[in-house]
Amino acid sequence: MDVIARLRAAGCVFAEDEARLLTDAATTSAELDVLVARRVEGIPLEHLLGWAEFRGARMAVAPGVFVPRRRTEFLAEQAIALTRPGQIVVDLCCGCGAVGASIAAEIDVEVHAADIEPAAVACARRNLPDGHVHQGDLYAALPPSLRGRVDVLVSNVPYVPTDRIAMMPPEARAHEPHSALDGGPDGLDFQRRVAAEAPDWLAPGGHLLVETSVEQSPESLSIFETAGLTARLQRCADREATIVLGRHDRG
Numbered sequence: 001m002d003v004i005a006r007l008r009a010a011g012c013v014f015a016e017d018e019a020r021l022l023t024d025a026a027t028t029s030a031e032l033d034v035l036v037a038r039r040v041e042g043i044p045l046e047h048l049l050g051w052a053e054f055r056g057a058r059m060a061v062a063p064g065v066f067v068p069r070r071r072t073e074f075l076a077e078q079a080i081a082l083t084r085p086g087q088i089v090v091d092l093c094c095g096c097g098a099v100g101a102s103i104a105a106e107i108d109v110e111v112h113a114a115d116i117e118p119a120a121v122a123c124a125r126r127n128l129p130d131g132h133v134h135q136g137d138l139y140a141a142l143p144p145s146l147r148g149r150v151d152v153l154v155s156n157v158p159y160v161p162t163d164r165i166a167m168m169p170p171e172a173r174a175h176e177p178h179s180a181l182d183g184g185p186d187g188l189d190f191q192r193r194v195a196a197e198a199p200d201w202l203a204p205g206g207h208l209l210v211e212t213s214v215e216q217s218p219e220s221l222s223i224f225e226t227a228g229l230t231a232r233l234q235r236c237a238d239r240e241a242t243i244v245l246g247r248h249d250r251g
């Protein structure tokens with residue numbers, strides 16, 4: 001069976017595109033055979049290629065690291081719309097750092113990114129060679145000197161409710177770390193933690209942006225308001241993306 005047919009038989013929707021990318025990535029036919037076999041087993045295409053496309057750029061992504069989603073391009077775009085040159089931007093829960101790298105590629109900013117997983121931090125360092133990448137639990141990873149000075153704080157936190165993880169596609173549930181997906185019983189544990197501490201880190205007039213789901217969005221808004229942020233929702237129907245933006249009005 002040829003590569004396209006093997007991929008199609010395994011249920012790959014974009015079998016032609018995947019076949020072309022895997023063929024380009026392999027240097028020998030034996031290597032291609034291994035790549036196709038691993039893809040047929042369900043390993044994410046991006047983990048096999050070593051990169052994911054995000055807003056037209058290739059972001060390094062390694063096994064064990066969350067693959068940036070197309071819907072998250074909307075979060076990056078909304079952050080870019082709020083960012084001015086020379087500002088301080090933080091990408092918290094950065095994974096491979098795609099959001100922070102995408103902002104830094106368009107605007108000259110001081111960018112910091114942080115994640116708890118060493119594999120994610122290693123990828124983010126590759127994608128943000130001129131940024132500051134930190135490892136640790138949420139804000140504990142950041143230099144204390146950033147307190148009260150962050151202009152744009154963007155955070156695609158884990159937000160899948162724990163009991164929904166079993167319903168996710170096998171690619172995500174079997175090949176992405178649980179810690180990248182699990183947002184606790186209602187999926188909002190990390191949003192609560194990130195929003196509660198955001199006013200300590202944001203500059204006056206600074207913004208917090210997080211991705212959420214349509215169902216979770218009323219509670220996400222209320223979490224932001226409880227934290228003292230002036231909150232609103234933005235939605236992109238094409239990419240099925242919903243984000244909450246919160247402004248820190250108090251100095």
Ligand SMILES: C[S@@+](CC[C@H](N)C(=O)[O-])C[C@H]1O[C@@H](n2cnc3c(N)ncnc32)[C@H](O)[C@@H]1O
Pocket residue numbers: 066067068069072092093094095096097098099114115116117120136137138155156157158159179180181
């Ligand atoms: C949904 S993924 C998003 C990754 C990246 N921002 C993106 O959009 O591709 C969530 C990320 O949060 C990280 N994470 C989970 N718990 C964390 C914690 N306590 N502190 C910092 N990062 C954490 C995971 O390692 C994962 O990379």
